[in-house]
Amino acid sequence: MRWDERYAGEDYLFGTEPNAFLKSQAYRLEPGQRALAVADGEGRNGVFLAETGLAVTSIDASERGLAKARALAAARGVALDARLADVINWDWPQADFDVAVAIFIQFADPSMRAILFDRMQAALRPGGLLILQGYRPEQVDYGTGGPPQRENMYTRALLEEAFADLDILHLEEHDSEIFEGSGHGGRSALIDLVARRSSV
């Protein structure tokens, strides 16, 4: 698949450091919690969660990405349950995770996104957190990362509607400089979300 080709090199396309927004939210996490890293690619975010003391399941559709994620986890001396999975066909656990992390998963077009967002929410246990960062439509003009499909991008209204059943703790649109490997570099139109599944 296309991502295996993008991950073919020895270098890590988005680097080996975690996404800065995810890192900024680590204060909300506790060692021992169960985390799901959705479309985790070469594992930079899943490995960060594991280093933070969480038990991490990392899913991605790229064999090459998974192999590099496992290698990164081994190099850092942490456990990572990295599984080859297509987000649409995967047998998603229900109410199982304390946190679901979705960083730049905008391969999903609107119809796939509706399914994916529902499954991510359902995978959270009551009280569980969703941490998400994506691009806004303006990103397509910036051209500093992400796919060219404007309809795959997120707006505040889209995320508010998609996650209306969660308590939104943080939702911010901003333009920021990000440098993540050779894959993401420069001024980027971003949107950040942290939301909690209600505890009842």
Ligand SMILES: C[S@@+](CC[C@H](N)C(=O)[O-])C[C@H]1O[C@@H](n2cnc3c(N)ncnc32)[C@H](O)[C@@H]1O
């Ligand atoms: C932009 S990368 C982001 C990777 C990672 N979240 C990060 O921030 O470093 C998008 C990822 O989505 C994965 N992907 C694409 N389609 C997928 C699908 N249908 N199911 C699971 N993963 C998929 C790709 O393999 C790729 O690793």
